[in-house]
Amino acid sequence: xxxxxxxxxxxxxxxxxxxxxxxxxxxxxxxxxxxxxxxxxxxxxxxxxxxxxxxxxxxxxxxxxxxxxxxxxxxxxxxxxxxxxxxxxxxxxxxxxxxxxxxxxxxxxxxxxxxxxxxxxxxxxxxxxxxxxxxxxxxxxxxxxxxxxxxxxxxxxxxxxxxxxxxxxxxxxxxxxxxxxxxxxxxxxxxxxxxxxxxxxxxxxxxxxxxxxxxxxxxxxxxxxxxxxxxxxxxxxxxxxxxxxxxxxxxxxxxxxxxxxxxxxxxxxxxxxxxxxxxxxxxxxxxxxxxxxxxxxxxxxxxxxxxxxx
Numbered sequence: 001x002x003x004x005x006x007x008x009x010x011x012x013x014x015x016x017x018x019x020x021x022x023x024x025x026x027x028x029x030x031x032x033x034x035x036x037x038x039x040x041x042x043x044x045x046x047x048x049x050x051x052x053x054x055x056x057x058x059x060x061x062x063x064x065x066x067x068x069x070x071x072x073x074x075x076x077x078x079x080x081x082x083x084x085x086x087x088x089x090x091x092x093x094x095x096x097x098x099x100x101x102x103x104x105x106x107x108x109x110x111x112x113x114x115x116x117x118x119x120x121x122x123x124x125x126x127x128x129x130x131x132x133x134x135x136x137x138x139x140x141x142x143x144x145x146x147x148x149x150x151x152x153x154x155x156x157x158x159x160x161x162x163x164x165x166x167x168x169x170x171x172x173x174x175x176x177x178x179x180x181x182x183x184x185x186x187x188x189x190x191x192x193x194x195x196x197x198x199x200x201x202x203x204x205x206x207x208x209x210x211x212x213x214x215x216x217x218x219x220x221x222x223x224x225x226x227x228x229x230x231x232x233x234x235x236x237x238x239x240x241x242x243x244x245x246x247x248x249x250x251x252x253x254x255x256x257x258x259x260x261x262x263x264x265x266x267x268x269x270x271x272x273x274x275x276x277x278x279x280x281x282x283x284x285x286x287x288x289x290x291x292x293x294x295x296x297x298x299x300x301x302x303x304x305x306x307x308x309x310x
Contacts (some may be wrong), residue, residue: 001069001164004029006062006087008038010128010256011100012074013136015145015170017045017054022168027065028058035060037134044135063089070161071097073110077271080106084113091118096157098122098147102189102256103271104182104279107150120158121178122147123185127253140250144171148178183223183232188242190272191219193255194293197269200262204251207243215289217243222287223276229283261297266304269297 001024005016008030020026020043028038035058042055059065068090075083080101091097097118099106107121124145128138145165149155158174165172175181195206195215206212220239227234235241260267273294280287302308 001025001161003027003070003072004062004065004068004090005072005074006083007074008034008043009074009130010136011124011126012072013043013130014045014126014128014138014143015072015100015124017043017052017136018168018170019164020054020056021052024164024168026056027068028056029060029062030058031060033133034130041134046135046137048140062086065090067092068095071095073097073099073101073106077101077103077106077268078266080109081113084110088114093117096120096161098161100124101271102185102268103275104186105271105275116150119150120147121150121182123182125185127250129256129259139253142249144173146173146175146178146181148174150178152177177233180233183227183234184238187220187223187227187234187238188245189255190223190276190290191216192246193257194219194273194290196254197258197261198293198296202251203246203249203253207246216246218289222280222289225285226276226280226283226287229285230279261300264300264304267301269294269301273297
């Protein structure tokens, strides 16, 4: 398959590298020093097994790529509308566009620009990040991807892309209910990421201290209540299951939200805790823990956007 990685950050870079290693024709969309390094020496993927160098086409201009079979979208949630416009030259009626973002609104954002036809709903899991231009570090083995048609009908295009991932050694799945799968990921990442960002602590600390562990638990319960109010079918024991996932992480693991906020960068706060608050208000479900997280982090977020002086 011919697959474009729109946004060669931690997630896009990791999954794109795996696909390229398996022989798929991968095109990395990147920019700046990161792009220059990929062009000059390839994309370096550092894992527990060592460092692999992946050589593939790389560009900062989607219009030069031509049409593709699939686009994996790895940009930040707040970059989605512009990214969707920029990828138009690569998208045909036969192209599938798969969001990799955390949150529950990514597919809708893409469909608002590209139309509903090419867009699958999707999510991924990986503890990967860019550590220097052209180099991505991936911790542990929490690497998976899930996607499917928004209405959950079986489709050849989703199965074909899934087969490409499986051939690349990636845990890939087309769930029977992709929206529920997206919310299952959301119920994990938003509380864990929000508590980590507020406390400036990694997974090993958050899950060990009773006080912070209780915060994460309450955050998960709030999202479960919002999901149920919106008719999302989640398992009765989803909170217990998700806490088990937190317990399985590398002790040093942090989320991109936490790392961006600590670095003074614009983050996905609005799509994480902010979305919980917004959707809770719509469903008339109280979300006090996420309100606390969102309001606590909002000043640094606004400063990073240039919307708050000082």
